[in-house]
Amino acid sequence: MKIYIPxxxxxxxxxxxxGKGGVGKTTTASATAVQLADDGKQVMLVSTDPASNLQDVFETELTNKPKAIADVPGLYVANFDPVVAAGEYRESVIGPYRGILPEAAITNMEEQLSGSCTVEIASFNEFATFLTDPQIDQRFDYIIFDTAPTGHALRMLQLPSAWNNYLDENDRGANCLGQLAGMNEKKATYAKAVATLNNPDLTTLMLVTRPQRASFLEATRASNELAAMGIKNQQIIVNGTLLTHNDAASRAIFAQQQADLANMPATLAQYTAYEVPLRAYNITGLAKIRLLLKLKQPEVKAVVATDVQYPQLDTIVADLIKTDKKIIFTMGKGGVGKTTVAVEITKKLVAQHKTVHLATTDPADHLDFFKTADPAITISHIDEKKVLKDYQDEVLAKARATMKSDDVDYVAEDLRSPCTQEIAVFRAFANIVAQDDSDVVVIDTAPTGHTLLLLDSTQSYAKEVERTASDVPQAIVDLLPRLQDPTQTEIVMVTLPETTPVYESMRLNDDLNRTHMAHTWWVVNQSMLATKTTNLFLQARAQNEVAWIKKVKEISNDHFAVEQWRADFEETLLKV
Structure with missing residues (x-):
């Protein structure tokens, strides 16, 4: 592979x-934008990721409006805040009716527009604006999108066709979910967005991945789905390849990477691929962003190794058993290893004679890689297409039994809305939490933004299910109280000893406090420091971890564990 030079x-x-969360999309996109601007180009960099860290990268406050970066002439950056976007979108729909409709009607509209689907639609509206605005198109040489983790990115890129299809078929104007209010005037914008995405002369998809098997498999899924949607102009960026290897840890990393690179899936191998070598520094701040893609790198100097004994995952599991927790979540930014930690917790609980129901609410469904024949472990996967069809069939069956034909047509049109999928997945999630076939439920959750939207929407979804399906399943009624009960539920925060994952976990920590979710323990995963490597390059990276482990220690009030980097990190998903 060639070194990536924009x-x-x-x-x-x-x-x-x-690409998959945590593979380096934001840093690679940012470094590309800076390098192009430094070469004299006019560049717009936009984040559409609910868990974006562009503010951390550029160390400046950003909004959903383009902001010039003072030290990079020609570069403008915008960071979509989905909460702000949803608020603006919600008010644009409700505002004209204030003072005209009764207060009860306004309250009802606000409730309908409070779910996660509204946030996604609002974000998409802004995304489509940047993609189709002729002034932006003419003003900039390059328009770069730092998209969300793969599952969310796929949903966002599917929305133009999804909404166009819905609006084309919706000849009755039915949109009782509320989120579609005022969408018809956007049809031309969405059609243009679809055409732009599918035009290889205009658009390139840069699939960022790590040189690891699981990351390649995730990238392959994304590549195939995007190609099926017509987005076929793709390039591969393999981020974090190790160049030096002279001790046990570095040799293990190098061997693993080279083996996985040699077996890159054919889907990815057909595209032009570039590599970005692993760097010995954290990519935060403009100076490091400028340095990331340079061929000439600073000399790596020897550092004094820090020798600290940190608590390990066994400490957390012992407490989970002692306090007899029934529901355990692993949460954190995409790519930090939530799935692997969930699997490890499950195995340790089973070793202590517990039966465990291991499940995922993540659209990427990384548990699909995990196989076991242990009778003490039950595994659940949410098949989004199946639960959507089951939900649609259920609602229509009840409607046909109690409604007139015209009213059934109205419900059928409502169920064709993409928002319905959110409700169907939510019901499946509630059923998993409600199960009683095991001593403990361990849930590998979706990347941070998706998880919070799912949990924060519990009550509004319950009301929506009640309106659509006439009755609320007991699993949904019981869900939020159980999640907020610290005697039943524990959230294990998973992070990496790096700037962005820790900052993202801190934001999640604040959100969980506001929603009264029980959370005590933190896991600092894949620590190079804990390996006690003697490789100068890895030592330099390891020393960067010290400050972030200390930060986690403070935030968690000493309720934390550190898991060292392992060569079999991803193989944990493939075997017990």
């Missing part, structure tokens, strides 16, 4: 950096 990569006008 000016040599045959880049198009629109660039989408996407």
């Amino acid at each position: 000016e040599n990569a045959n880049l198009t006008h629109y660039l989408f950096f996407t």
Whole structure:
């Protein structure tokens, strides 16, 4: 593979950096934007990720409006805040009716527009604006999108066709979910967005991945789904390849990476691929962003190793058993290893004679890689297409039994809305939590933004299910009280000893406090420091971890564990 140098990569006008959470989309997109601007180009960098860290990268406050970066002439950056976007969108729909409709009607509209689907639609509206605005198109040489973790990115990129299809078929104007209010005037914008995404002369998808098997498999899924949608102009960026290897840890990393690179899936191998070597520094701040893609790198100097004994995952599991927790979540930014930690907790609980129901609410469904024949472990996967069809069939069956034909047509049109999928998945999630076939339920949750939207929407979804299906399943009625009960539920926060994952976990910590969710323990995962490596390059990276482990120690009030980097990190998903 060639080293990734933006000016040599045959880049198009629109660039989408996407991939599994934590693979380095934001840093790679940011470094590309800075390098192009430094070369004299006019560049717009936009984040559509609910868990974006662009503010951390550029160390400046950002909004959903373009902001010039003072030290990079020609570069403008916008960071979509989905909460702000949803608020603006909600008010644009409700505002004209204030003072005209009764207060009860306004309250009802606000409730309908309070769910996560509204946030997604609002974010998409802003995304489509940047993608189709002729002034932005003419003003900038390059428009770069730092997209969300793969599952969310796929949903966002599918929305143009999904909403167009819905609006084309919705000849009765039915949209009792509320989120579609005022969408018809957007049809031309969405059609243009679809055409732009599918035009290889205008748009390139930059699939960012790590040199690891699980990351390649995730990238392959994304590549296939995007190609099926017509987005076929793709390039691969393999981020974090190790170049030096002279001790046990570095040799293990190098061997694993080279083996996985040699067996890269054919889907990815057909595209042009570039590599970004692993760097010995954290990519935060403009100076490091500028340095990331340079061929000449600073000399790595020897550092004094820190020798600290940190508590390990066994400490957390012992407490979970002692306090007899029934529901355990692993949460955190995408790519930090939530699935692996969930699997490890499950195995340790089973070793202590517990039966465990291991499940995921993550659209990426990484548990699909995990196989076991242990009778003490039950595994659940949410098949989004199946639960959606089951939900639609259930609602329509009840409607046909009690409604007139015209009213049934109205319900059928409502159920074709993409928002319905959110409700169907939510019901499946509630049923998993409500199960009583095991001593403990361990849930590998979705990346941070999706998880919070799911949990924060519990009450509004319950009301929506009641309106659509006439009755609320007991699993949904009981869900939020159980999640807020610290005697039943524990959230284990998973992070990496790096700037962005820790900051993202801190934001999640604040949100959980506001929603009264029980959370005590933190896991600092894949620590290079804990390996006691003697490789100068890895030692430099390891020393960068010290400050972040200390930060987690403070935030968690000493309720934390550190898990060292392991060569079999992803193989944990493939065997017990």
